[in-house]
Amino acid sequence: MAAPAAAGAFEGIDAEREVFWGFTRPQLLAFGLMLVFIAVAPFFLYPVFLMKVLCFALFACAFNLLIGYVGLLSFGHAAYFGMGGYLAGHSAKVWGFTPEVSIIIGGLAGMLLGWLIGMLAIRRQGIYFAMITLAMAQMVYFFCVQAPFTNGEDGIQAIPRGAFLGSVSMARDFNLYWLVAGIFVISFLFIHRVIHSPFGQVMKAIRENEPRAISLGYRVDDYKLIAFVISAGLSGVAGGTKSIVFGIATLTDVFWTMSGEVVLMSLVGGLGTLFGPVAGAAIIITMQNYLAEFGAWVTVIQGVIFVLCVLAFRRGVVGEIGRLLKVRL
Numbered sequence: 001m002a003a004p005a006a007a008g009a010f011e012g013i014d015a016e017r018e019v020f021w022g023f024t025r026p027q028l029l030a031f032g033l034m035l036v037f038i039a040v041a042p043f044f045l046y047p048v049f050l051m052k053v054l055c056f057a058l059f060a061c062a063f064n065l066l067i068g069y070v071g072l073l074s075f076g077h078a079a080y081f082g083m084g085g086y087l088a089g090h091s092a093k094v095w096g097f098t099p100e101v102s103i104i105i106g107g108l109a110g111m112l113l114g115w116l117i118g119m120l121a122i123r124r125q126g127i128y129f130a131m132i133t134l135a136m137a138q139m140v141y142f143f144c145v146q147a148p149f150t151n152g153e154d155g156i157q158a159i160p161r162g163a164f165l166g167s168v169s170m171a172r173d174f175n176l177y178w179l180v181a182g183i184f185v186i187s188f189l190f191i192h193r194v195i196h197s198p199f200g201q202v203m204k205a206i207r208e209n210e211p212r213a214i215s216l217g218y219r220v221d222d223y224k225l226i227a228f229v230i231s232a233g234l235s236g237v238a239g240g241t242k243s244i245v246f247g248i249a250t251l252t253d254v255f256w257t258m259s260g261e262v263v264l265m266s267l268v269g270g271l272g273t274l275f276g277p278v279a280g281a282a283i284i285i286t287m288q289n290y291l292a293e294f295g296a297w298v299t300v301i302q303g304v305i306f307v308l309c310v311l312a313f314r315r316g317v318v319g320e321i322g323r324l325l326k327v328r329l
Helices: 002-017 025-043 047-067 078-093 099-121 126-146 173-195 198-208 210-215 220-246 256-269 276-290 297-312 316-325
Strands: 018-020
Touching (some): 025 047, 099 126, 099 220, 210 220, 256 276, 256 316, 276 297
């Protein structure tokens, strides 16, 4: 019975502007525009590029759920993303599962790994939490280097796309795009529902004032662990989807630089905002795609943009837009 009271205490007047399923009017408009773009984009843009954006947008949204709404900075999310990709690829290629089942297995792998690491990591806070997640993710990386099923540096190649529900072939990019889009939209709505549930209000309470949440009788460590597992599971789904799209799962997806990349996406888009990670992922992936001709300079350009965002857009792109329009996005 305490959760609704806590929700009101920590949410404030924003709840009065919610008009549909937790969406405020500006958020509902933004969500509608995002759906329109997802529906129209494959007719004008390369579907594989769009699928990559959606995969990383989901990855960033999963990461943002943890840092933006619980206040836990993880430097090890590549472990769940990469392991989800490996297990999904192995399931599709060796076990012969359909793409949706393989992606679910990737998500379950992320959840299991998140539970194991989270049980240890949530016992610490701040930089100690971040360093534990980084250390554990590096252990996962070295496991993937040695594990037989990952094929080491060669990775799992020629992963078949299979057929959705065993009947609709995913060989065509256009067909697979709609599966990826559906996974992203469902996961996005799930994250939104979690944020606006009583559980989500407790997460925000922990972020704002953990001692106060403890004094209200909440078992803070349990809430942190559940949020950690949800975030890791969704990261596994994103990694599994990416491996099906590109037909390969490699050490790149489980390396520490991938954890840094998702941090960058969330910061550029706006931490603690619903649409920020989506915008951040779109910006970073677009840069990587269209600035590829500059080679290693792409990393330098990303670094410059990151510095500019930190200095000029402290709330991220979406956060600053919301501030200027005086709305919550």
